[in-house]
Every structure is written in structure tokens, then in C-alpha cells.
Amino acid sequence: MSLCVRIIPCLDVDAGRVVKGTRFENLRDAGDPVELAALYDREGADEIVFYDITASHQRRSTAVELARRAAEEVFVPYTIGGGVRTVEDMRAMLRAGADKVSVNSAAVRDPALISRGAERFGSQCIVLSVDVKRGEGGAGWEVYLNGGRVNTGRDALEWLAEGERRGAGEFVLNSMDSDGTETGYDLDLISAVAGRTTLPIVASGGAGHPDHMVAAVEAGASAVLAASIFHFGSWSIRDVKEYLARKGVPVRFERGGERELR
Template structure:
């Protein structure tokens, strides 16, 4: 079994790291460069950097900030937010990204997934899927524009389509669990694991050590992404890795 990955996430707006609950009520956490350097020292396996207002503000991801962050970290760096074209992907890869994440643009223009995969390789293309459970329809619905716009896409069907188009990895966020610290939505990731065969990163809901153990032992995800518990020092990367080792989960 491949080692599982622990991935802090920097949600950035106005050049600062922000964190909210259920994608709203954002509060300032700190400077992205300082926080990235701290995660480097803690032993994070990867880092995700999301420019969370770029799409809604109709602008490009801040490549200069990405470049400064990339100088602080020597681990894989995934960048997302505001990517609309292959040229945008290339600009961010040149700024220091190892992978680019697309969400709203992928829904609007699925061919962008294939175009990026053909030019840079599947391993560079991460499709981020924000989803929430629709009780009436009994399915996971896909949302875009930072969780503000509902689509009619079913998350499991969309995940399959993304992989068919060339996505090398899926970053799937449970909006229901985001910032709640109630644990990952294991049911969601179990269902995804039955329909796709690419690495899945679970996001949304981490609150305690057992949440990481549960998602890695009860679902087929390859990585677990968290923000609040790491940003506020409630848990450290080393805390989580030690707990996972104790439970027999392979980590780096």
C-alpha cells in the first residue's frame, strides 16, 4: 500500500490565508508564506494553495504569490483558483506549482481537462470537486464558484467524467463538513472509490486524530486535506502521522 498523504490547505484571499465554515464567514489566519514555511518544517507531504476569490472576481491566480510560496516549500505544490486556460496552467507551473487544480472552469469547459492533460500530463491536472448532499434528490450535487453556485451535476458521475477526460487526481471537498470539525464524509469517499481509479484527496471536516485514521482505514482515499486544525495549532502534521502509524496506516 502506498503511503498516505497529509496535505494542509491555504485558502487565500487578498493575499492572506482565510478559513471559514461551510464556505462562508471567512476569518484571517495569517501570511501564506510564513504558514507554508511552517508546514514545510512540520513535514507536510504536499501543500494545496487555493486562490478562493479569483473565479468570482474574474481574475487570474496571483502568480507572484505562488512563486514566493514555492520558494519556501520543497514538497509538491498544487495551485488552484481562477484557472481558465492551458496558458494559465503553464503560468502557474512556471511559477513553481507541481500540479494545477481546476473546478469551476472544468465544469464550464470540460475540454480544458483534456487539453491540460495532453500538454502537461495527467499527473499535473487535479480536478477539484465541491459537493454537498442533496436530501431531496438523494445524491451529492456539484457546486462551483467557491460553493456559491449549484449545478445539476451528480458528483459521482462528474468524477467519472473528469477521469475519462484525463484528470490525474481528484480533490473532493464535502461542503457539508467544511470547517465543522465533525469528521470527513466517509460515505462520500467510499462511493467515489467505487467509481474512479485515480488518487482521491478527502477535504472537509477534520477535527481530531481519529478523523484521519477513520478516513484512511474506512475509505480508499490517498490523501487527507485539512486547514483549521493545522492553522490553529490544534493538531500538527507530526501528531497525525504518529497516530496513523500507531493504527498501522502507512505514512511517510
């Protein structure tokens, strides 16, 4: 049986509220993060991701209180990222209730952070998230830091290959070119990473219709992350899963309090 594709709502958090924009700009308020996460849990989300999108830029400490609040209301696995700079930050998140921690900017600055986290907590707890934009002329992809504010000039495929060697457990690939546009994921990026690495890939940036998710899976993604279509009511998680199942994509459904595979 094929592994089920995970449907993961993404909650970008700024100043305690969920926000969503286009290409990291023109942010709109979408509600309370824990209330939204609990709703998505009830609707059948497989996992939840919280990102404090200004923590690295503003050099704030990680959202441990958010992790604690979520632990009381959310019963599917959840990941928290944003401002994770040390193994102690990771430990605080996991102790507060998070199942995984996501590293991004701090890991680029100190790649050994991935190794230290994997050795301490296991690779299954370490998510390497990367914000990328196509290079000049559309050649390759470059890694950006601090919520897309700083271009490192580093090749994204090389960085992800290094992240795998250092012990990351999965990747979140966020295309800044597609983010919030609802025009589809960067399929070339997904395919390129799938051809270069072996870790599970979570596609992020651009979901506007379940067909985009089908295409991402066909390109090599193991999970699909989405925000706008869920936050603003275009599609429910249940409707997305029904659609994917009709297209032959294996997904999980809740039935009588238990997960049903289709």
C-alpha cells in the same frame, strides 16, 4: 508495502491572506500563505495546496505571484488552484514553480480544459477539485461552482467519472456540508467515488481529529487534506502522523533530512 498516505495542509487564500471558515462562511484570518506553507514544510507536510477561493467568483487571474513566492520557500510539492481558466493559466502556474494545478469551476464549464491540460502537461499535473453538497433529502451529491456559490445540479459522481476519462490525475473531494465543522469527512462520498473511479482521492472538508483521517483512508482516500486543525494549533503535522502510524496507517517522517516510512 502499502503506499504512504499523504498529509496535506490546505491554505485557502483571500486577498493575499489565509482564511478559514465553516461551510465557506464566517472566514477567519490565519496568516500569510507562504509563511504558513514554509512552516508546514518544516513540520513534515507531504504536500501543500493553495486555493484562491474568490478568484473564480471575482474572475481574477490566477495567483502566479503566489506560486513564485512559494517556490522560494516551500520544498515539498505544492498545488495551486483558483481562477484557472485556460491552458495558458496552467502553464504560468507550472512555470512559476507549482507542481500541480487544480481546476474546478472552469473545468465544469469547459470539460475539455482537463483534456487539454493533461495532453500538454501530463495527467500528473492536473488535479480535479470539486465542491459538493448532498442533494435534497440526502440523495447523492451535487457539484457547486465559484467557491460554493452556484449549484449546477450536476451529479458529482458522474462529473468525476468524466474527469477521469478526460485525463485528470487525482481528485480533491470537498464536502461543503462538512467543511470547517471539524466533525469528520463525508465517508459516504469518499466510498462512492472510490467505487466509481480509480484515481487517487484527496479527502477534504471536516477534519477535526486524526481519527477522522483514519476513517477517510479506510473509506478509500489516498490523502487527507486539512486546514483548521493545523492553522489554529489543534494538532501539528508531526502529531497527526504519529497518531496515524500508531493506528497502522502508513505515513512518511523526516529523519536526518530524509524521509522515513512507517
